[in-house]
Amino acid sequence: MRVLLSTWGSRGDVEPLAGLAVKLRQLGVDAQVCAPPDDEFVALLARANVPMIPLGPSVQSVVSRPKPPTAQDAFKLAPELVAARFETLTRAAADGCDAMLATGLMPAGVRDVAERLGIPYVLACFHILGLPSQHTSPGKRPGTPPATGPTDRRAEWAQDAERVNALYAEALNTHRAAIGLPPVGNVRDHVFTEHPWVAADPVLLPAAGQTELDIVQTGAWILPDERPLPADLERFLDAGEPPVYVGFGSMASYAPQDIARAAIEASRAHGRRVLLARGWAGLSTIDDAADCFVVGEVNQQALFPRVATVIHHGGAGTTGTAARAGAAQLIVPLIADQPFWAKRVTELSIGTSAPDPTTESLATALATTLSPTTQSKARSLGPTLQTNGTEVAANLLLQTINS
Structure with missing residues (x-):
């Protein structure tokens, strides 16, 4: 057949x-x-x-x-x-x-x-x-x-x-x-x-x-992913509390200008380290500080349970992977179905959204996703998903x- x-x-x-x-x-x-x-x-x-x-x-x-x-x-x-x-x-x-x-x-x-x-x-x-x-x-x-x-x-x-x-x-x-x-x-x-x-x-x-x-x-x-995380990424994760993940996947030219800077500065305002996924948008660090780490294509199924918040564009795949991992989400919706997923994540109280991302708006949104209430909701929802x-x-x- x-x-x-x-x-x-x-x-x-x-x-x-x-x-x-x-x-x-x-x-x-x-x-x-x-x-x-x-x-x-x-x-x-x-x-x-x-x-x-x-x-x-x-x-x-x-x-x-x-x-x-x-x-x-x-x-x-x-x-x-x-x-x-x-x-x-x-x-x-x-x-x-x-x-x-x-x-x-x-x-x-x-x-x-x-x-x-x-x-x-x-x-x-x-x-x-x-x-x-x-x-x-x-x-x-x-x-x-x-x-x-x-x-x-x-x-x-x-x-x-x-x-x-x-x-x-x-x-x-x-x-x-x-x-x-x-x-x-x-x-x-x-x-x-x-x-x-x-x-x-x-x-x-x-x-x-x-x-x-x-x-x-x-x-x-779901495509099962058994790949281990790279050794240098493991060392970064083990060196402090869970970082904020920032990635925009295949969005390339759709990604907001200076989104990496805004996300890094907003995360630092909360005392959080940052894990940048390079992706098609080519995200990169804004300085040489040790609190930021850049990764290429990695096993998100293994990574997302170890981050504090997933900042992303709100694609169906990333939203589902983060939700199953029990990770809080901060969605910056850009096109197509992404506003829907941003709305749904907010309705489920497992995250929030920032349609017009700035350092200030992302910092405010991170206050929600990093809160004990949102973190608990996200962890509780993960195991219930099909x-x-x-x-x-x-x-x-x-x-x-x-x-």
Whole structure:
């Protein structure tokens, strides 16, 4: 049995698929991951012993620019990704494939290749921000600005579908026609299907009843990490009380200017040492003081239980890893689903947020996350979170194939 898992996006889009692939392979399924060819993702999948098929351009080539991607960049990237999915997935499935699962940036093209092959297709997501709902308005997308004046949610979501069509419809339907398939009128709903999977913990994300679609919530997809921490990092951790961790993952050009300085100065105001994760934003120390340490890519599952607070951008992956570790969180939300996770962390009393980070605002927020109440709440929540999401999803996928 062979399954292709496809994504294009940040590490938070790739690592969960690696976790699911590992579980599927343990069950005897030949699971392969189609993902962007960034060095970090190549190394991650190699470490997990999961075969990788490069898909599209590297994410770093798109986001690691002096300024964040523009609407013009989005309209250029969308058809490029559609073409890459048709080409890559068709080639990857040439030796046989029993199902395709997609996630990441609007994966238009995956369902269409599966349709042509006559095999099951599943859309999975790590939050519900983009799923049509009468409870929330849609997030921002490139394209025509929202209509001015009052509109109801149904009209807002109809406009959202139009923006997705503007990005993807022409390319998608051109490729569909080339393989003998009829055109799609609503790309967003076609990609999402009526039964998308939500790979998120139900405590962190109580998704039931929050969307118009009939979702299947599996729990988060976790890739186990057994790597030891580097010896020099261990020495730093052992040399004093738990430090404040600061990392912005794949955010690169989105990271706030001078965020490292603001976080270091705010932490020092509380007498705390700082552990900076370099990441794609290239965070670095502001002086040679011994109270700061910089790390590259490390095992967050082992690290986060040993820090006092995790300051981060609020991606679904980092939020979940910190929550399971029992670490308090200070989220600086930048884009997409990050404001949602900042709000959720605050609601659960396991942290807070600082949307406009300065030394002063971060210091104030750290007073909350370092408080005994927040520390206790975070430690108590960790063990209650679900950890068998990959097992649930893998078994569901096997049932889908065999039904």
